[in-house]
Amino acid sequence: MLKKKCDINIARTxxxxxxxxxxxxxxxEHHEDPGCGxxxxILLDTGYKILDLAEKEKQAHILKGWWVESIDINSLIKEGLNEHTKKTGD
Structure with missing residues (x-):
């Protein structure tokens, strides 16, 4: 089964x-003033919110039978970066 691009993006998210x-x-842990705190x-809260949404979307894709369990995130990131480089020429 081929990896769907939408699943690749969820895994990257x-x-x-x-x-x-x-x-x-x-x-x-290293902050020295209230602004950094x-x-x-906010970054921590946002990270957890994004993670929760992405995990729920992953579960929805699993239920639809779309998700390929053997998704290797490192290869996906590399694959995504290669696609981005092809599109932008960076």
Whole structure:
């Protein structure tokens, strides 16, 4: 079964949300003023909201029979970057 582009984007979104959460936690641990605390608090909250939405959408795709379980996020990210590079010439 071929990977659907919409599933690839969901997998990439889940990965991005995890990175946002990780950065927010690290940033909050190292913050030195209230403004940074607010910034990383918002990043953390947003990361969790995006993760929740993306996971729900993944489940919806699984129920529809679209989702390919063997999706390797690292290859998808590389694949997505290659497609972006082809389109933009970056």
């Amino acid at each position: 889940i990965d991005l949300a995890h990175k946002m959460i990780e950065l927010a936690q690290t940033g909050y 607010v910034l990383y608090g």
